[in-house]
Amino acid sequence: METINNKTLEKLKYELVRDEIVSYETLEKAEELADVQNINIGQALISSGVIDEEKLLKFLETKLHIPYVNLEDYSPDVKCFNFISYSDARRYHIIPLFKIEEVLTVAMSDPLNLFAIDKIIETAECSIEPVIASESSISKKIDEYYKIADTVDDIILSDDTDKFDWTEELHNQDSGEERIQRVIRAILKQAIIENTHELNFEQVEDGLKVVFKQNGEITDKGIIPSVLNTPFVSKLKALSNLDPSVCEIPQLGKLCFKVDNTMLIASVSSFPTIMGERISLKIYKPPKTLDKILTDEKQRKILQKAAEKPGIILICGSPLSGKTHIIYSMLMNVDKKNKNVMTIESIAKYELQYVHQCELNENIGFNMDKALRFVEFQSPDLIYLEGIKTREAFEFLSELYYNDKTVITEFMANNMTDLRQKLAFEDFQSFKSLISCLVFIHTKDSIEVFDKETLQKYLA
Secondary structure, three states: OOOOOOHHHHHHHHHHHHOOOOOHHHHHHHHHHHHHHOOOHHHHHHHOOOOOHHHHHHHHHHHHOOOEOOOOOOOOOHHHHHOOOHHHHHHHOEEEEEEEOOEEEEEEOOOOOHHHHHHHHHHHOOEEEEEEOOHHHHHHHHHHHHHHHOOOOOEOOOOOHHHOOHHHHHHOOOOHHHHHHHHHHHHHHHHHHOOOOEEEEEEEOOEEEEEEEEOOEEEEEEEEEHHHHHHHHHHHHHHOOOOOOOOOOOEEEEEEEEEOOEEEEEEEEEEEEOOEEEEEEEEEOOOOOHHHHOOOHHHHHHHHHHOOOOEEEEEEEOOOOOHHHHHHHHHHHOOOOOOOEEEEEOOOOOOOOOOEEEEOEHHHOEOHHHHHHHHHHHOOOEEEEOOOOOHHHHHHHHHHHHOOOEEEEEEEOOOHHHHHHHHOOHHHHHHHHOEEEEEEEEEOOEEEEEEHHHHHHHHO
8 A cells, every 4th residue: 555645744744843843752653653544644643633733734834935725615716627637636635726827826735745746737737836725625625626527417318319429529629628528428328329238448559449238249339549548537437436546456436427317327347457447337227116117916016025024035137137226126115114124235326215225345345244244233124235146145145034134135147047057056055945036037028026936846
């Protein structure tokens, strides 16, 4: 892990001792704390209560003769955000405030970071005038203002959608981030027009290949030129609340955008390869009510009855068949007034009223294993667990069943024969006997629902 540093405080830390603001022993302890927690020395001094943030900033203002600005009630000029990318703002704790002629005034928590200043001068192509501000206030403003700037314009589907081609946006004369925004919007629009739910962006020699995947078939949809690779990936990651400055480890985020005033959500996954990052995007449409998906009343009653008592409800189908969609519809249909309904998901696709949805976060060690070990303390009556794949996880599902829980999970199978072959493995024997209801999605218009008795005969 990269050590977080602050060159300004490193240079002036002994001035704190000479001015009797802190003792030398306190400074040493703060340095040890900073090293252990991977924070800078200023953060260590503030978090341990040795000095408050405003006093430290006033000290820096006096020593450096650089003005201190309280950003709490300050409104930066949004036009200046084009000069500093989201990734650079995050990396260097810097935010643009205003520009007068050829001088851009920026707020920095580390104004002696000459590398950061040189980088900004190079990208902004103007002179930089730094002022001092707290790290926390800068982070708050970055989240507030870059979030405003980082949105996908509403997508409107018109009558001439058959002729739409996203590559036409590559010839647009706009420059900078506005052009990138238009390209992202155009690609999403074409995916919606073609009813494609999975998009991949793959690094190749001459650029970034755009790939649509539908019904197991892969279709190349053109290439984003190499010159736009970096800004495109950075912008897409920023829109998805991923860190554009990190490319060595996988990340998972969420992208929200509107199509004809309907909010859609996409999960966005970045993964490092030897050619560069591969970005995978999966679009989820808003859930429908259960009666719109299962038109057969008998099938709905089987499913509703299974949700009212302990057992395991298994939703099966091929990739992108709509398993998540039907699970969300089920969760909308459950009586939540008398039940504690919870979910454990990599990404919460849509917010469900009165359902306690939980998102995993590998960055802080909150993975499926940890969630499974602690969720029972929350006393759920019905719980949706996403993507159960390991033997240990299946064993945990069995434990939930024996503790009188209703569990919903999904299982991938291309057809019923494939499902029978997979569940025939010895590891699934105990789990198979606990399935109280199975939903198999053949297509969006062909869904089968099996109760426990029928299923056990079929799988025997």
